[in-house]
Amino acid sequence: MSKTTQPLSDLEISQNATMRPITEIAEIAGIPQEALELYGNYKAKINPLKLNNTTSSAKVVLVTAISPTPAGEGKSTVTVGLADALNQLNEKVIVALREPSLGPIMGMKGGATGGGYAQVLPMDDINLHFTGDIHAITTANNALAALIDNHIQQGNVLQIDPRRIIWKRCLDMNDRALRNIVIGLGGPVQGTPREDGFDITVASEIMAIFCLAKDLQDLKKRISDIVIGYTYQREPVFVRDLGVEGALTLLLRDAFKPNLVQTIEGTPAIIHGGPFANIAHGCNSIAATNTARKLADIVVTEAGFGADLGAEKFMNIKAMQGGFKPSTVVIVATARALKMHGGALKTELKAENVEAITKGIENLAKHVDTIRNFGVEPIIALNRFITDTEEELSAILNWCRENNVKIALTNVWEEGGKGGIELAKRVLSVINEENNFTPLYDVSAPIEEKVRTIVQKVYGGMDVHFTDKALKQIAQIEKFGWDALPICMAKTQYSLSDQPTLLGRPENFTVTVREIIPKLGAKFLVCLTGDIMTMPGLPKSPAALKMDVDAEGNAVGLF
Incomplete structure (x- = not known):
């Protein structure tokens, strides 16, 4: 692999990279052959039950970010680059990420495999159908929906009220036309007419359960605890009442095994599960994280969007249910994004604007405060862009020094792991120190x-x-008696408030909770705020318009 003077796209960089056989990556990670299930030459499933090491003791490094902007922050890129940098420093490290959803890939956000020379490979496979995990989750979700409607059609012994079914169908695609639909039309043999709707798969409770279950038995128990609706007497109906938790678990059996791939630099990467952080809990699976903790000394993972969403849920939900804590938290920031939080327009980001950065730092400051509220001291990863000026970078570095905040410049998009060495050294300087991590509230x-x-x-x-x-x-x-559960807030990612246009660090605002949905299988309560939707829509010019495939079957236009 060689870099050229011509700018290459992420896809071109990934296609020019030389991948190692996944069996070699497994050997590096310490995965025995009997625990490996191959999906071609460069992807594999890991069977955690066949690993030699049964203890999960690695240090967990969480990567989060400031509130995202259209300028981009590069959180996944920094996550991968940090893992590669730690690998260059001879640390036994694994990076653990979420699986990308086809909704944002075909829409506007893009993929979730990093970028530049800090990517996981094969990038196009991972961003498209990968090993079929999300399809399996979609199938299990919709199988339950079909079984509910069939139960009603076949006599409705459980007395399920069709007007009070809260279980929705799902699809791994942004499709606003499916948010509210009517099913069962066409006469008696076609089922009972009722209102229904679709969530995007990554917002479904099956996805949340998939990512929070510790093992197959826990997965089945959680599925049995799902509330699908209420009877005519307004009593809850659970999946266990239908008796189908075993069948749904069977559909997820193979998908539940974590996926092994590699970074451009050959660092082992485990990618598994993909809940959104604005409408779900935004973290990769506990099964994957704990598998990585059995194999490595350091696990670098990320949580979706800013620290107000993914990191908050990692701390209050995932870490609590998974039985581990973050040894440190990295907050990714860019001068470009801070300019936007300070009032600069996207079209003005190439021009130097120290004043906008100084104002936009308020957003970074709030995320620093949030992580400190959990008893963890964060490290800022200042992700460099070619348009950043020394004056702009100095303004951010000076603020960190004045506020006793650790910071490291990174340039992993261009330089891979080499561009993350300073950050990696910062991480290594603190991960062996005890912190005072604690959740923000008592679930009771x-x-x-x-x-x-x-x-x-x-x-x-x-x-x-x-x-x-x-x-x-x-x-x-x-x-x-379902109130003693953690809260999963569904909120816009663009603002600390529930109003997307309030950038920076808004004050004196009130958040409106319009609906609360019990997710007993996931063991949390979802609070819908503002105008957040559990089924997004596609933009006016979706990314799909630029995608194609050539005569040899190679992807074109995929970022």
Whole structure:
């Protein structure tokens, strides 16, 4: 692999890279042959039950970011680059990431395999169908939907009220036309007509359960605990009442094994599970993280969007359910993004604007405060772009020095692991120190109190407004004894508030919770805020318009 003076796309860089056989990567990771299930030459499934090491003791490094902007922050790129840098420093490291969803890939956000010379490979396979995990999750979700409607059609012994079914179908694609639909039309043999809808697969409870279950038995138990709706007497109906948890687990059996791939530099990478962080909990699977912790000394992982979303949920949900804690947290920031948070337009980002950066640093400061609220001292990864000036970078570096915040410049997109050595050394200097990590709230606290804690301590908001619908749902959740669960906030990623246009560090705002959905299998309560949708729509000019395949079957236009 060689770099040229001509700028290459992420896809071109990945296609020019030389991959090692996945069996060699498995050997580097310490995975025995009997634990490896090959998916071609460069992908494999890992059977955790056949690993020699049964203890999970590696240090976990979480990578998060400031609130995302159209300028881009490069969180996944820094995550991969940091792992490669640690590998260059002879640390036994594995990077653990989420699987990309086809929704944003075909839409506007792009892929989730890093970029430049800090990527996981094969990039095009991972960003498209990969090993079929998300398809399996979609199938299991929709099998349950079909079984519910069939139960009603075949006599409805459980007395399920078709008007009170909360289980939705799903599809791994942005499709606004499916948000609200009517099914069962066409006469008695076609089923019972009722309102229904689709979520995107990565927002489904099956995806959340898939990523939070420790093993197959835990997966089956969690699926059995799913609430699918209510009876005519308004009593909850669970999957276990239908008796289909075994069949749904069987559909997920192979997908539940974590996937092994590699970075451009040959660092082992485990990619598994892909919940969104704005409408789900935004972290890769516990099964994958714990598999990596059995194999490596350091696991570098990421959580979706900014620290107000993915990192908050990593701390309050994933870490608590997974039985580990972050040894340190890296917050990715860029001068470009800080300019936008300071009021600069996207078209003005190439021009030097220290004033906008100084104002935009308020957003970074809030994310630093958030991580410190969890008892962990963060490290800033200042991800360099070619248009950054020394004055702009100095403004950020000076702010960090003045506020006693650790920071390291990174340039992993262009230089791969070499561009992350300074960051890797910063990480190594702190991961063996004990921190005071603790979740922000007691799960046994009242629902309103837990939500208010997140809004005030993580978002910096003033208060929470619960709609009448949300208050009725809280009363119902308390009636059934489901209230002692963590909160999974569904909120815009673009702002610390629930209003996408409020950039920087807004103050004196109130967050509106319009609906609360019990996800008992995932063991959390989803609070829908603002205008957040669990089924996104495609943009006016979706990324799919630029994609193609050549006569040899190679991907074209995939980032």
